[in-house]
Amino acid sequence: MIIISVSNQKGGCGKTTTAINLSASLASLGKKTLLVDLDPQAHATYGMGIHAEKITGSMYNVMTDQAEKKKKFIEDILVPAGEGLDVAPSHILLSTIEQEFTNKEESVSRLHQILHSLSFPYDFIVIDCPPSLGFLTFNALRTSDLVVVPVELSSFSLMGVDKLLSMVELIRVKLQHTPKVLALPTMVDMRTNLSRHMMDQIRESFGEHVLSTAIRQTVHVRESQMKGVPLLRHCPKSKGTIDYLVLAQEIMAKTLPESEFAALTPPKGREVVTNFLRDFSVRTESASEVYIVGDFNHWSVSEQSRLWEKEKGIWQKKVFLGPGKHRYKFIIDGNWVTDPSNDHIEPNPYGGVDSVLEIT
Numbered sequence: 001m002i003i004i005s006v007s008n009q010k011g012g013c014g015k016t017t018t019a020i021n022l023s024a025s026l027a028s029l030g031k032k033t034l035l036v037d038l039d040p041q042a043h044a045t046y047g048m049g050i051h052a053e054k055i056t057g058s059m060y061n062v063m064t065d066q067a068e069k070k071k072k073f074i075e076d077i078l079v080p081a082g083e084g085l086d087v088a089p090s091h092i093l094l095s096t097i098e099q100e101f102t103n104k105e106e107s108v109s110r111l112h113q114i115l116h117s118l119s120f121p122y123d124f125i126v127i128d129c130p131p132s133l134g135f136l137t138f139n140a141l142r143t144s145d146l147v148v149v150p151v152e153l154s155s156f157s158l159m160g161v162d163k164l165l166s167m168v169e170l171i172r173v174k175l176q177h178t179p180k181v182l183a184l185p186t187m188v189d190m191r192t193n194l195s196r197h198m199m200d201q202i203r204e205s206f207g208e209h210v211l212s213t214a215i216r217q218t219v220h221v222r223e224s225q226m227k228g229v230p231l232l233r234h235c236p237k238s239k240g241t242i243d244y245l246v247l248a249q250e251i252m253a254k255t256l257p258e259s260e261f262a263a264l265t266p267p268k269g270r271e272v273v274t275n276f277l278r279d280f281s282v283r284t285e286s287a288s289e290v291y292i293v294g295d296f297n298h299w300s301v302s303e304q305s306r307l308w309e310k311e312k313g314i315w316q317k318k319v320f321l322g323p324g325k326h327r328y329k330f331i332i333d334g335n336w337v338t339d340p341s342n343d344h345i346e347p348n349p350y351g352g353v354d355s356v357l358e359i360t
């Protein structure tokens with residue numbers, strides 16, 4: 001069971017959108033998934049089309065330390081939300097929960113105990129955190145294997161991220177628990193200078209701990225939230241749907257044992273993307289810009305095709321590739337070169353050669 005928190009104290013950076021659509025994508029890829037709404041605003045609950053009259057209780061009843069009659073087991077409050085996907089809904093009362101606990105030490109591991117006492121296992125649990133770094137977020141981080149930090153590229157939302165990282169550090173020191181932290185660029189519109197600038201800032205703050213997938217801006221997000229369904233049910237062809245499916249696969253590649261990920265077979269009859277993550281890197285001293293272009297990105301030079309300098313002289317990028325034959329080249333400060341670490345080259349129609357990678 002892999003537990004993922006979606007957290008950033010900055011409001012409106014895409015936490016709930018990510019929690020809903022990552023959960024739905026994991027489920028559509030055949031992974032049994034539970035979405036836990038831990039935000040008293042209950043946006044993930046509403047975003048999944050679950051309203052008060054449909055629920056028998058909320059995470060408040062599960063987490064509460066109050067009298068027995070209010071208490072419920074997590075299994076009692078789950079709402080089925082499609083094949084392989086359940087939701088543990090939230091309620092505004094969750095905002096009052098911290099004051100209920102007399103034993104503060106024990107209370108920080110409350111969610112951890114609850115999720116590990118589930119009577120049936122999930123492959124993934126995704127937790128939507130509130131936009132604050134209080135008791136609820138601490139509980140979520142404490143039980144998580146991975147923390148996804150959405151960073152909105154259309155505003156200066158890196159403010160406060162250092163506080164989240166300090167909280168993760170505190171959990172490491174106090175509770176000897178070290179979740180992996182990965183930044184996720186959201187609401188990306190690479191045509192704007194601000195997005196390009198923010199992408200550089202994210203890399204400065206998170207180094208290599210930035211997910212390769214970025215979530216593009218699309219009107220379908222708002223439409224699907226109003227309808228109360230995940231993107232893939234609202235508009236399977238939306239770029240948002242594709243981005244979240246690719247994100248789910250990247251997260252699976254980063255968290256599941258390799259054998260399990262390789263054995264992944266997309267369920268029949270479902271809209272899925274079968275791309276796999278490949279690492280490209282090139283060593284080049286004193287370059288200032290390196291791109292990878294190929295048939296997989298229409299040979300286009302853009303922020304999405306730019307490599308980042310992992311360490312002095314070593315440039316790297318992870319790219320999702322589907323099965324088949326792919327031609328590509330690096331562009332180092334304007335010069336087109338083949339991949340020095342790949343011997344497979346083939347002539348191109350322009351009298352030169354391309355690097356070739358075949359994925360079966």
Ligand SMILES: Nc1ncnc2c1ncn2[C@@H]1O[C@H](COP(=O)(O)OP(=O)(O)OP(=O)(O)O)[C@@H](O)[C@H]1O
Nearest residue numbers: 011012013014015016017131187216217218221222
């Ligand atoms: N990829 C996207 N394209 C367009 N709009 C988006 C995208 N992602 C999120 N939004 C919009 O941005 C707003 C904030 O998104 P969301 O509710 O997911 O953020 P949040 O971090 O959960 O907010 P809060 O901090 O209040 O919990 C919403 O109106 C949502 O529709």
Ligand SMILES: [Mg+2]
Nearest residue numbers: 015016039043
């Ligand atoms: Mg939210």
